[in-house]
Amino acid sequence: MVFEQVATGGCQSYLVGCEQSCAAALIDPEISQIDHYLGLAARHGVRIRYLIDTHTHADHFSATRELARQLKVPVVMHRASPAPFVELRLADGEMLVLGKLRLSVLHTPGHTADSMCLQVEDRLFTGDTLLIGATGRTDLPSGDPEALYDSLFNKVLRLDPALKVCPAHDYKGRTHSTIGEELATNPRLQKRERAEFVAMMQNLNLTMPTHVTEALRTNMSGGKTVARLLAEAGAKVPFMSLAELKARVEAGEDDLIVLDVREREAYEAGHVPGARLLPRGQLELRVNQDLPDPTRRILSCCELGYISTLAAATLRDMGFLHAVALDGGMKAWREAGYPVKAGKEP
Numbered sequence: 001m002v003f004e005q006v007a008t009g010g011c012q013s014y015l016v017g018c019e020q021s022c023a024a025a026l027i028d029p030e031i032s033q034i035d036h037y038l039g040l041a042a043r044h045g046v047r048i049r050y051l052i053d054t055h056t057h058a059d060h061f062s063a064t065r066e067l068a069r070q071l072k073v074p075v076v077m078h079r080a081s082p083a084p085f086v087e088l089r090l091a092d093g094e095m096l097v098l099g100k101l102r103l104s105v106l107h108t109p110g111h112t113a114d115s116m117c118l119q120v121e122d123r124l125f126t127g128d129t130l131l132i133g134a135t136g137r138t139d140l141p142s143g144d145p146e147a148l149y150d151s152l153f154n155k156v157l158r159l160d161p162a163l164k165v166c167p168a169h170d171y172k173g174r175t176h177s178t179i180g181e182e183l184a185t186n187p188r189l190q191k192r193e194r195a196e197f198v199a200m201m202q203n204l205n206l207t208m209p210t211h212v213t214e215a216l217r218t219n220m221s222g223g224k225t226v227a228r229l230l231a232e233a234g235a236k237v238p239f240m241s242l243a244e245l246k247a248r249v250e251a252g253e254d255d256l257i258v259l260d261v262r263e264r265e266a267y268e269a270g271h272v273p274g275a276r277l278l279p280r281g282q283l284e285l286r287v288n289q290d291l292p293d294p295t296r297r298i299l300s301c302c303e304l305g306y307i308s309t310l311a312a313a314t315l316r317d318m319g320f321l322h323a324v325a326l327d328g329g330m331k332a333w334r335e336a337g338y339p340v341k342a343g344k345e346p
């Protein structure tokens with residue numbers, strides 16, 4: 001069996017595949033690791049056939065939708081998943097066939113209503129149902145401590161104690177444990193009475209994961225994260241360094257239009273000498289009047305370098321084929337001690 005575990009912070013994702021048939025599946029892939037997964041699949045000589053999320057993640061950004069678009073293979077989740085882009089919905093007791101491998105589904109609600117575990121040979125991919133020395137929390141949307149109790153004590157923990165546990169998270173660098181080890185040492189599993197277990201889960205008082213609203217928004221809808229929008233914009237525009245712009249400004253080069261896309265107040269407090277003002281929020285509405293020549297070289301700048309990247313990408317979409325973005329922003333420009341001019345547009 002091809003098996004790779006990829007950690008992103010505390011999130012664990014897996015590539016599993018059949019050596020004979022060269023078919024593979026990705027389990028709980030994370031958006032920043034897309035090139036890593038494709039590289040691993042290429043190294044093993046396997047083709048990714050399924051993109052599986054064990055549940056709706058609230059704490060990281062799933063790569064399933066984007067990879068499905070790139071690879072033209074289905075996103076797979078439990079049938080209770082709310083995500084509209086899931087093409088293959090599985091129910092308890094069903095299997096995915098991957099060459100000689102069988103991925104068996106165990107519906108294990110509790111952490112979320114759509115949580116499932118997948119058994120492949122001697123391993124159980126437990127998602128956030130069972131972690132090493134912990135369990136998934138039950139205080140996020142669709143979480144239910146009673147359901148988690150049943151999923152754990154009446155399903156997962158009744159499986160072969162030798163089965164390896166491969167969780168969707170581990171924050172301490174451990175790769176796996178076994179059902180037997182968890183039963184013996186996992187502190188949360190020592191509360192074996194339903195009422196005790198539920199009371200413990202209800203009183204964990206955990207802090208909310210960072211990015212919880214963005215993770216739920218994008219994972220449930222298939223929409224893009226802010227980082228993804230910026231990465232896509234950044235991939236289609238060239239950049240100019242702060243030092244290069246400074247040299248051009250000092251040389252009095254006039255074939256370059258420096259377009260400050262911040263709001264008026266920020267512009268008037270200090271801008272690159274010679275820069276023009278066109279706030280990002282008005283870009284599309286004023287572009288015809290303010291930038292009539294699409295063949296001009298336009299450099300967008302903003303405070304931190306993010307909005308200017310979006311602005312340059314928008315300009316390119318509109319046909320300004322020489323739009324570039326500043327690599328950095330006015331904050332870095334000022335900190336570098338480069339020339340700044342205050343006041344209204346000339």
Ligand SMILES: [Fe+2]
Nearest residue numbers: 056057058128
């Ligand atoms: Fe989770």
